[in-house]
Amino acid sequence: MSIDFKALAKQYGTPLFVYDFDYMTKQYNELKDAFSGVKSLIAYAVKANSNLSVISHFGKLGSGADCVSIGEVQRALSAGIDNYKIIFSGVGKRDDEIKDALEANILMLNLESEAEMRHVESVAKREGKVARISIRVNPNVDPKTHPYISTGLHENKFGVEIDMAKRMYIYAKNSKWLDPVGIHFHIGSQLTELSPIKEAVEIIANLVRSLKAINIDIRFFDVGGGLGVVYDKESLINTYEYAETIKEATKDLDVTIVCEPGRFLTANGGWLITSVLYEKVNGDKRFVIVDAAMNDLIRPSLYKAYHKVELLDNENTKESLKADIVGPICESGDWLAKDLLLPPTKSGDLIVIHSAGAYGFTMASNYNTRGRAAEVACEGGKCRKIRDRENFEDQIRLEKAYL
Ligand SMILES: *Cc1c(COP(=O)(O)O)cnc(C)c1O
Numbered sequence: 001m002s003i004d005f006k007a008l009a010k011q012y013g014t015p016l017f018v019y020d021f022d023y024m025t026k027q028y029n030e031l032k033d034a035f036s037g038v039k040s041l042i043a044y045a046v047k048a049n050s051n052l053s054v055i056s057h058f059g060k061l062g063s064g065a066d067c068v069s070i071g072e073v074q075r076a077l078s079a080g081i082d083n084y085k086i087i088f089s090g091v092g093k094r095d096d097e098i099k100d101a102l103e104a105n106i107l108m109l110n111l112e113s114e115a116e117m118r119h120v121e122s123v124a125k126r127e128g129k130v131a132r133i134s135i136r137v138n139p140n141v142d143p144k145t146h147p148y149i150s151t152g153l154h155e156n157k158f159g160v161e162i163d164m165a166k167r168m169y170i171y172a173k174n175s176k177w178l179d180p181v182g183i184h185f186h187i188g189s190q191l192t193e194l195s196p197i198k199e200a201v202e203i204i205a206n207l208v209r210s211l212k213a214i215n216i217d218i219r220f221f222d223v224g225g226g227l228g229v230v231y232d233k234e235s236l237i238n239t240y241e242y243a244e245t246i247k248e249a250t251k252d253l254d255v256t257i258v259c260e261p262g263r264f265l266t267a268n269g270g271w272l273i274t275s276v277l278y279e280k281v282n283g284d285k286r287f288v289i290v291d292a293a294m295n296d297l298i299r300p301s302l303y304k305a306y307h308k309v310e311l312l313d314n315e316n317t318k319e320s321l322k323a324d325i326v327g328p329i330c331e332s333g334d335w336l337a338k339d340l341l342l343p344p345t346k347s348g349d350l351i352v353i354h355s356a357g358a359y360g361f362t363m364a365s366n367y368n369t370r371g372r373a374a375e376v377a378c379e380g381g382k383c384r385k386i387r388d389r390e391n392f393e394d395q396i397r398l399e400k401a402y403l
Pocket of ligand 1: 189225227262264
C-alpha cells in the first residue's frame with residue numbers, strides 16, 4: 001500500500017513512527033508458508049518492535065512470542081498471545097521473573113548457563129511447578145554479520161558449549177522440577193548468508209540425535225531469529241531455502257521447528273518521519289538539522305547502521321549537495337545519515353527514514369528529556385494511532401512526588 005506520510009505527519013506531528021501491518025502480514029505468511037509440511041511455530045521476537053498492537057497483529061496471524069524479559073512476556077500476554085506459544089529467552093533472569101514465567105505457564109524458559117538452570121530448578125521447586133526448559137547452545141560458528149549483533153561464537157556471552165549443554169540436559173532429565181523439551185540456538189542478527197545457519201543447524205541436529213539416544217526427548221527445535229533484511233543493497237537469504245535447509249537437517253527428528261524472527265517481520269514495514277528544522281554550514285560541512293534524533297533511532301549512532309533517507313516532495317531543482325542529517329541532541333554521535341546528496345531544504349520539509357520498523361522505537365530513550373515519538377499503524381488502506389506521543393508529564397511522573 002502507498003502510505004500518505006505527509007498527511008500522517010500533519011495529523012500526528014513529527015517525529016512519527018509509521019508501520020505497514022499489511023507488509024508485516026506478508027512477511028509472516030512468507031516464512032510460515034516456507035515451513036509448510038512440518039510442525040512449526042513462528043515466535044515473533046518482541047524486542048524488535050514491542051508495541052502491543054504490533055504483537056497483537058502477529059498473534060492474530062497465529063504467531064507466538066520470543067521474549068527476553070518478563071516485561072516482554074507480560075506484553076505478549078497482554079496482546080493476546082497464547083501462553084503456550086511464549087518463550088522466555090535471555091542470558092540473565094531474576095528469580096521473580098522466573099517465578100512469574102512459571103505462573104504464566106509459558107511454553108518454555110530458554111536457559112543459557114548452568115547457574116541459571118539451578119536457579120530455575122530451585123524456583124520451580126519452591127513454587128511446586130515443573131519448569132519446561134530449552135537450552136541455548138552456542139555452536140561456535142561465525143555468522144558473518146556485524147560484531148555487535150553476532151552471538152554464536154564462544155567469545156560472545158550467549159549460550160553454552162555442546163559438552164556443557166549435554167551435562168545440563170542430563171541434569172535436567174534427572175530433576176523432578178525440570179522438563180527439558182527444547183533446544184535453541186541464535187547465532188546473530190541481520191544474517192545474509194545461509195552457510196553459517198546450515199552449519200549451526202547440523203551441529204544442533206546431531207546433538208538432538210545424541211540426546212534422543214539417551215532418552216532425552218527434544219520436541220522443540222528452536223533455530224532462533226536473525227534473518228537479514230535489505231537496508232541498502234544487501235543480498236538476502238531466500239526464505240524457502242532457509243526453511244528447506246532446516247527441514248532437511250531435522251527430517252529424521254520428530255520435532256516442532258521454532259523460528260524467532262524479529263527484524264525480518266518488521267524492519268521494512270516501518271518508517272520514521274521527521275521534519276527539517278533548519279540547515280547550517282560549518283566550514284565546508286553541511287548539516288540538515290531535523291526533529292528526530294538518536295533517542296528516536298539509535299541504530300546509526302550505535303552500529304553506524306545505514307538507513308535509506310528520502311526527502312518528500314521537494315520541488316527545489318537546485319543542485320544536490322552532500323549533507324549530514326543530524327538531530328538536536330548534545331552528542332556528536334547524534335546523526336541519522338551521513339554524506340547524503342540532498343537539494344537545499346527548508347524548515348518543515350519532511351524526511352522519511354526507511355527500515356525503522358525493527359529496533360527503532362524499542363531502542364528509543366528519553367535522553368535530553370525528549371518524549372518518545374507517537375506510533376501509527378496502517379492496514380487495508382486505513383491508518384490509526386497505536387501509541388500516543390510521550391509528553392513532559394509522562395516523563396516526570398515517577399519523580400514528581402520526591403521533589
Ligand atoms: C534478538 C533475538 C531474536 C530476533 O533477532 P532478529 O535479528 O531481529 O530476527 C531472536 N531470538 C533471540 C534469542 C534474540 O535474542
